[in-house]
Amino acid sequence: QEAAPLTVFAAASLQDALRAIEPAWRDASPGNPPLRFSFAASSALARQIEQGAPADLFASADEPWMDYLQQRNLIAPATRVSPLANALVLVAPANGAARPLALGRGTDLAALLGPDGRLATGDPAHVPVGRYAQAALDWMGQWQALSPRLARADNVRSALLLVERGEAPLGIVYATDARASQGVRVVGTFPVGSHPPVTYPFAVTRRGEADARTRALLAFLTGPGTEETWRRFGFSRAGQ
Amino acid sequence: MTDAWLAPEEWSAVRLSLEVAARSVAVSLAPAVLAAVLLSRGRFPGRTLLDALVHLPLVVPPVVVGWGLLMLFGVRGPVGSLLNDWFGVRLVFTTEGAALATAVMSFPLIVRAVRLGLDGVDPGLEAAAGTLGAGRLDRFFVVTLPLMSPGILAGAVTAFAAGLGEFGAVITFASNIPGETQTLPLAIYSATQTPGGEAAAGRLALVSFGLAVSGLLLAELIARRMGRLLGRGAG
Amino acid sequence: MTDAWLAPEEWSAVRLSLEVAARSVAVSLAPAVLAAVLLSRGRFPGRTLLDALVHLPLVVPPVVVGWGLLMLFGVRGPVGSLLNDWFGVRLVFTTEGAALATAVMSFPLIVRAVRLGLDGVDPGLEAAAGTLGAGRLDRFFVVTLPLMSPGILAGAVTAFAAGLGEFGAVITFASNIPGETQTLPLAIYSATQTPGGEAAAGRLALVSFGLAVSGLLLAELIARRMGRLLGRGAG
Amino acid sequence: MALEVALRHRFGRGGDGFALDAAFVAPTPGVTALFGPSGCGKSTVLAAVAGLLRPREGRVALDGDAVLDTARGVFVPPERRRCGVVFQDGRLFPHLSVEANLRFGLRRAPRGAEGPGFDTVVALLGVGHLLARRPAGLSGGEKQRVALGRALLSRPRLLLMDEPLAALDAARRVEVLPFLARLRDAAGLPILYVTHALDEVDALADSLVLLEAGRVVAEGPVEALSVRTDLPVLSGRRDAGALLACEVLAHDPVRGLTRLTLAGGGELLAPLRPNLPPGRRLRVRVRARDVALATQAPEATSISNIVPSTVTGVEAAGSAEVFVSLMAGQTPLLSRVSPDAVARLGLRPGLPVFAMVKAIALDPAGTGAGSL
Amino acid sequence: MALEVALRHRFGRGGDGFALDAAFVAPTPGVTALFGPSGCGKSTVLAAVAGLLRPREGRVALDGDAVLDTARGVFVPPERRRCGVVFQDGRLFPHLSVEANLRFGLRRAPRGAEGPGFDTVVALLGVGHLLARRPAGLSGGEKQRVALGRALLSRPRLLLMDEPLAALDAARRVEVLPFLARLRDAAGLPILYVTHALDEVDALADSLVLLEAGRVVAEGPVEALSVRTDLPVLSGRRDAGALLACEVLAHDPVRGLTRLTLAGGGELLAPLRPNLPPGRRLRVRVRARDVALATQAPEATSISNIVPSTVTGVEAAGSAEVFVSLMAGQTPLLSRVSPDAVARLGLRPGLPVFAMVKAIALDPAGTGAGSL
């Protein structure tokens, strides 16, 4: 007789890490229930929680959608934490000629793109990585010039694929994605101050609030026991 | 195909896909035939509106359909709350919900095919049935329906195939819960969202393809038999 | 509808959607008819494989189709590199690319409808044309093709409608570039992904719906006229 | 009692289209033949009577019971008119077996409705070996027989038949015609019958409606119309001739002859039909081309009927033929002779002549073996 | 020269199916009628000749040129056989106007192919007012006329006609038949013709193939088959009788008669057909039922043909009829009389008699007005 599982709604980008963590959670204490995941875009998950989805814990890749739920009183605000951070990197095809460089305000991305190359990243209108990219380009003072030259992908993986396949000479993605890909090379990392920190807010939903096990899970996920795993997948501790 | 080849979770996605696609076809077939008949034969105000409504899931992105379903059938939505209060039925995040979303998405495909089948039925045969004492419904069920069945079959096949691939509406409405709503396309999506998941995605896509091939072969067989029954071939 | 009601960017999405849908239908109609004829009439090894391939875009998620297209038609893909080297044509990130992705997605829908239309053509009429000296092609173009045109029209309409709503494959293959590949569904999707974007999404969905209604009305008119031409109505 | 039909309809626009404006009364029980050239509107009339065409204006009433009356907004749908229709174009249900086609109407007939049984009809039409087949695999004539059987088996109140025997061979036709006649007689089933063949009219029809370009040009009992020489559609035919009502008097098996008493007095010798009981009323058409004339009683010929008559009219029909109208007692006859014969015999009204008709030339209609 | 046909085919399986095993040779130029009961395989033969059916085994050769030879793997596709086909079921193109239907074959005919012109055919068939219409709006007979016209206009090497006149009224049939005969004569166009009507055989056919249940039961020149009393399909018909080849001798407009010389010697008087030039060869069917017999020469009758003959055979056909075979010089004749007449006149082989035939009863076939 197994305990009722806990349902975790998590951004698709957290999928591998969370799957890797699950056995550890089960082993940590005999009373720990199994986990039931639903991985999708943060937006879809937030909307589903709004419509009464049976989620106990929400792990978003995006602060605004967590705000959205908080405004509607669908999460327990006290439990909200942002334990993970990610870095924003500029990537180029692995077999290309692009050399590593230090990204700064003066870096001429347009020149790197060439006359008709596009810069692949998430759609700044709704994909988090795109929003961070926009902020970073703004900081570099190149947003005006580069915005028409963006290849706006549906999600960060698609943006990455565009670079892997050589469709775009450059792309802006998370460090975690770049690290896992054989097809791209990191050209540079955007300085920490060039964009708002890339953080992943976690919170217990109102539904999961009553269950102590949910809090335990949240604590486990943000605790030291999982740090190594998160790191292995490229995430860093927020604020570190 | 050994269990090693597909992970248990993937097997469950395969089973679930088949179930969802089949249930979606089962649910939408009769209403689709009704809609097709109304649209083809009926003369009533609002016919064009109905036509457009039927096509709606085709013209707006699947995600928006899923979103609309969420608004309507979510436990807070007007229909969903009624279902929940009266029957204790919850569609969102369940296999039934995935089937509903799939059914809505493939509805226009069935309607179109059925209409095409219906338009091919010789009205002279219905007239003849009338003179032989068959009333409206009788005529419909005994003459029109069997004669339009190639269209219905084609619609069902297309809908089944499309149901196997339905993604946006399902993930938005029913979420991506393994064993309950994670159908094959959702599993494929999940795989693509994982660094290095291309291989798994490709493998699952191949499974999808295999399923589709089997479905088509079956449909082909049925169609051939039906063609004979409809007097197309030699008696 | 004033310009104030829709932002200029949204207008361009509307125009682009129409263009992409129309071009996708234009591009895929002839091959779809060919495929339908081969599948319905041809007896050759690999028929089932062709059938399955045609249905592939229906059974795998659109995103995967987009990926597949990228692999094939990207500048490093086997077809894309040829196109690039020989004709200097690049499809990714272009309106043409969006139309291609849309065409691939709606291809099975057209093929299905066309087959249904084709199966309704009385082989006796083709035989009669043969005895009157019409060779294979002649027969096909002068007898079969006009008689199957209701199926072709139905397929084109469905494909056009589906083209207006095509999303996953387009955004994956052609990306979301305002003025070039940002079609209406991409704009709608964008809106739904933004907290508070519901109003904009609803407005754009309504526009989509309006377009579909107009398209359907037009198709209805054509179908009625065609019905007359095909001798369904009174002479 | 009668079937009253009055229809106005129009296909297409302007002078180009086809306008139907026909009214006639068909006595019931009885068979009324609709006769007229291709395109004159026969099938259209049938469709309107069956309820498959809604004419712009019109009234159709069967025995006083209106099934259509546009003036009063009456329109009984086809399935409640119970008109068995044999369509000109067959219209078999392609997805049903021949047996299911045949039983289609039978199964839907109201309880207690009478009519021939399944086995009878199947045997008559010779479709027993086809029962399991589907219509696609039938020959033209086989299809027509099944269509005929389907209508016969639907236990109708009124049969509408559009050239039901057109694709049948002579032998089958000879079997089916008497069956239809017996249906008419036994069940009093009124029939509206479209045909191009006079022998079918003879075998079946009590009255005749002559259509031309959508209008009724003549209407009445077949016998009366058969001796009119002013209706080219009828009199111009090679098989034109007087249709005579008569009664079986006796059989003479040795001589191979059956003796008939004419309603107008006198007798005729016809080929032996031993299965017709004496007293049975029937009709013979004495074709004008079968009637030879003589001014002296001929002797030692094979001709069995030599009827003293009086010439009542002599009317040229073209340059090669002359219609001679005769009266044999009360019985009108028509003879068709060459102008040469008119001159040689000095044929003129009032002249007494002998009308000579071979027994073999007569074919008492409405006869045949078998039973309902 | 000839059309050689040898076919073996089978529909369905086992004893239930239909097996065709027919071989015949149809002389060309000339018209060969396929005659036989419904379902005997007539349409199947036509389909195989046209190339629409690929028989399991068989050979079809037109004037030595094989279009089908399963033994040698020869199969010429329909579009290169140039067989104009009038289908039993019409098969008009529903999406084309009547005019486009008519011109379909014309447009695809090879240059230099000869045949009747568009206007001629349209006028003959009376479809001028229908040219702009679509087939759906045509009556049954109108459809059939258009189908006939379409085949005639396709300038074929061989015409295959499946009951082409079945839905036509008598008047139209009388117009179309001579036209077909002229086609045959003028262009030497071979025709394979399926029909249930003997008058069409008379007007057109040079030879006859009698089919029954997929097999040829008799085959030969129409004249030879017409006097055989052992073929019930033919002799059992009311219009059975000797078909005689003859030649126009002279016209007598005053008497309204045309004189014909019989090929076997002797003369016949027929109704005046002034448009037939003297010397024209044609045929008359002398129907057995139209031939009366007398043992004394009759006097003062309207009967124009009184032919001295000798009885060669007396054969009962049922209880009511007797076939009397006669020889008038070299010309065979058939008479059908009652057993009574046989007894009264003491008819027996060898007896000299007078065969009496009304001129009006004869209808020289293959005649008519108009020109190609």
Ligand SMILES: Nc1ncnc2c1ncn2[C@@H]1O[C@H](COP(=O)(O)OP(=O)(O)OP(=O)(O)O)[C@@H](O)[C@H]1O
């Ligand atoms: N596809 C088929 N399958 C099975 N039997 C068939 C098929 N086509 C024809 N037949 C049978 O073959 C026989 C010959 O058919 P066909 O059409 O040649 O007859 P027909 O001589 O033209 O008759 P009709 O005068 O009635 O038109 C019929 O008994 C018919 O039932």
Ligand SMILES: Nc1ncnc2c1ncn2[C@@H]1O[C@H](COP(=O)(O)OP(=O)(O)OP(=O)(O)O)[C@@H](O)[C@H]1O
């Ligand atoms: N839908 C239609 N539109 C236009 N004209 C039509 C339509 N239906 C019939 N007609 C015309 O009406 C006339 C009468 O047709 P109908 O079928 O009643 O003729 P019919 O007397 O049955 O002839 P047939 O003996 O050739 O079958 C024809 O001239 C035909 O062309």
Ligand SMILES: [Mg+2]
């Ligand atoms: Mg008709």
Ligand SMILES: [Mg+2]
């Ligand atoms: Mg036939």
